[in-house]
Amino acid sequence: MKILVTGGAGFIGSNFIYHVLENHQNDEVVCLDALTYAGSLSTLQKALEVERFRFVKGDITDMELVDKLFREEKFDVVVNFAAESHVDRSILNPDVFLKTNILGTQVLMDASRKYDVKRYHQVSTDEVYGDLPLDRPDLFFTEETPIHTSSPYSASKAAADLLVQAYHRTYGLPVTISRCSNNYGPYHFPEKLIPLIISKALRDEKLPVYGTGENVRDWLYVEDHCEAIDLIIRKGKVGEVYNIGGHNEKTNLEVVKTILKELDKPESLIEFVKDRAGHDMRYAIDPAKISRELSWEPHTTFEEGIKITIKWYLDHKYWWENILSGEYQKDYERLYGDKY
Numbered sequence: 001m002k003i004l005v006t007g008g009a010g011f012i013g014s015n016f017i018y019h020v021l022e023n024h025q026n027d028e029v030v031c032l033d034a035l036t037y038a039g040s041l042s043t044l045q046k047a048l049e050v051e052r053f054r055f056v057k058g059d060i061t062d063m064e065l066v067d068k069l070f071r072e073e074k075f076d077v078v079v080n081f082a083a084e085s086h087v088d089r090s091i092l093n094p095d096v097f098l099k100t101n102i103l104g105t106q107v108l109m110d111a112s113r114k115y116d117v118k119r120y121h122q123v124s125t126d127e128v129y130g131d132l133p134l135d136r137p138d139l140f141f142t143e144e145t146p147i148h149t150s151s152p153y154s155a156s157k158a159a160a161d162l163l164v165q166a167y168h169r170t171y172g173l174p175v176t177i178s179r180c181s182n183n184y185g186p187y188h189f190p191e192k193l194i195p196l197i198i199s200k201a202l203r204d205e206k207l208p209v210y211g212t213g214e215n216v217r218d219w220l221y222v223e224d225h226c227e228a229i230d231l232i233i234r235k236g237k238v239g240e241v242y243n244i245g246g247h248n249e250k251t252n253l254e255v256v257k258t259i260l261k262e263l264d265k266p267e268s269l270i271e272f273v274k275d276r277a278g279h280d281m282r283y284a285i286d287p288a289k290i291s292r293e294l295s296w297e298p299h300t301t302f303e304e305g306i307k308i309t310i311k312w313y314l315d316h317k318y319w320w321e322n323i324l325s326g327e328y329q330k331d332y333e334r335l336y337g338d339k340y
Contacts, residue, residue, distance in 0.1 A: 002028045003233075004075045006060050006108065007082030009039035011188045012123070012222055017047050017078065019226040028052045030073055032066075034059040034084070042319060043187050060104035070111040077119045077233050078112055080105060082320050083157065091277060094152035102163065109167045109175075121233050122164045123148035126178045126218070127154035129285040131280030134216065140286035141179075143241045150280050155176075161241075165242070166293030176236045178229055180244040181285045184305065186312045187220030190320050194306075197256050198313045199320055201265045211275035213253025221300035221308075231294045242294075245285025248302035258302075262310050 002021060008031030015035045020027055031038050031047075035057055047053045060082045082104060105122065105140030112120045129141045134284045147162075149155040167173040179325045200207050228244045236242060250258075254271075260267055290296045300308075300333040313320060 002030070002073060003031060003074045003077045004030050004069075004073065005273055006032045006078070006080045006104075006183075007037060009033035009043055009055075010081060011036055011185075011192075012225060013079075013081035014043045014187050016081065016226045016229060017044065017053070019223065021047060021050055021053060023135065023230070028054075029228040030054045030056060030069070030075070031056055032056050032069065036084075037181065040100055040319075040323060041324070055340055058157055059100075059290070060108055061099055063107050063110075066107050066111050067114070070117075074115065075112075077121065077339040079107060079123065079233060080108055081120045081123045081138065083123075084153070089176065091120065091151060094156075095211065097152050098159075100332055101153075102159050104106045105160040105163055107294075109173060111277040112252070113167070113171055114215060116338060119233050119238070119298055120164070120167075120173055120175045121229065122161060122175055122177045124161050124173065124227065125154065126179050126181050126285050127159050128158040128161060128179060128284050129283075130154075132282040132284055134281050137284075140241060140245075140284045140288045143179075143243055143289055155238045165239075170266070174238045176232050177241045178232055178244050179285070180225050180228075181218035181220045181242065181246055181283055183220050183222045185309050186283075186316070187319070188222075188309075189248065193252065194255065194309065195313065195320065197259050198263070198310060198322065201260060201263050201269060202314075202317075204265070204269065206268045207253060207260075208255055208271055208273045209256055210273060210279060212272060213251055213270075214257065214281075215252050215279060215283070216249055217252065217255075217292050218245050218256070218284050218303050219248040219250055219305070220238070220244065220285075220298060221242075221302075221305035224298040224300050227299075228290060228296050231296050235294055235295070241286050242290045243285045244290060244296075246298045246302070248298075248305075249282075249284055249288075258306055258336075259310065262307065305327065 168175045183195045
C-alpha cells in the first residue's frame with residue numbers, strides 16, 4: 001500500500017510515519033510538508049534513511065504540485081495531518097488557518113477523487129466540539145456531539161470536517177475522520193504545553209499557566225493515537241467519524257506539577273498569566289465507538305507516558321534547542337538546499 005502523509009514533518013504526522021514504516025514492511029510512505037515554522041526535516045532524519053520513504057516539500061494548497069504528486073505516485077491512502085494548529089496563533093492571525101485547514105483539505109480531496117484514492121482520512125480534533133463544564137465529569141464528547149467551536153483554529157478544523165463529509169455524500173469519496181484529544185510525546189513542537197514546560201523548567205525559567213490552571217484536558221500518548229489512525233484507515237467504515245481519547249483527564253496545573261516533580265524542579269517556577277480569549281474549560285473524549293468497532297484501547301497511562309516523554313526531551317536536547325534558537329531552519333538550507 002502506498003500512503004501519502006501530509007504534514008508529516010510535524011509532531012503527530014512524523015510519529016505516524018515511523019509507526020507505519022516499523023509495523024508495515026510492505027507499505028511505502030510519501031510525506032508532503034511545507035516545512036513551516038512547526039515542521040522540521042530533522043524530525044524525519046531516520047525515515048529519510050528508509051528506502052520505502054520519500055519526502056516532498058510543498059504546500060497542500062498548491063493545486064499544481066498536489067496534482068502532479070498524485071499523478072506520479074498513485075496513492076492508495078491519504079492521511080491529512082497538515083494543519084495550522086496553535087490556538088493562540090489563530091486568534092492573532094486567522095487567515096493562514098482558513099487557507100491551510102479548509103482550502104488545503106479541498107485540494108487534497110479533489111486530487112483524491114481524480115486519481116481514485118481508496119481512502120481519504122482527515123485527522124481532526126476534539127476542539128470542534130467546544131468544551132464541557134468542569135462541574136459535569138459525567139459528560140463526554142461522542143461522535144454525535146454537536147459542533148460548537150471556540151477559536152478560529154477549531155472553526156477551521158470543523159469546516160474541514162464538514163467539507164470531508166460533504167465530499168463523501170456528494171461525490172462518494174471514501175473518507176474517514178478521526179477526532180483526538182490532546183496528544184503528547186516525542187517530537188512535540190516546543191510551543192505546546194508539555195514540551196514548553198519541560199524546556200523552560202530545564203532552564204529554570206518561569207512557567208506560564210493560563211488563568212488558575214483549572215482547565216481540563218484528556219491526554220493521549222501519540223503512539224496510541226497513531227495505532228488508532230492505522231486501524232481506521234485499514235478497517236474503519238467509510239463515511240464514519242471516530243473519536244480517539246486517552247482516558248487521562250488532567251488539569252493544566254496537574255500536568256505542570258507532574259513535570260516539575262519528575263524534573264525535581266520547584267513549583268515556585270509556576271507563573272499564572274492572563275487567560276486566553278475563549279479558553280475552553282474541559283475536553284473529554286468518549287472512545288467507545290472505536291473500542292467497540294475496531295477493538296482499540298489506549299495502552300499508555302499519563303503517568304507512564306509523561307516519564308517516557310520527559311526522558312525523550314532530556315535525550316534529544318539538540319532537537320528542541322535547535323528549534324528554540326531557530327537554527328533548525330538554517331540547518332535545512334545548509335544540509336538539504338534544493339534537494340527537496
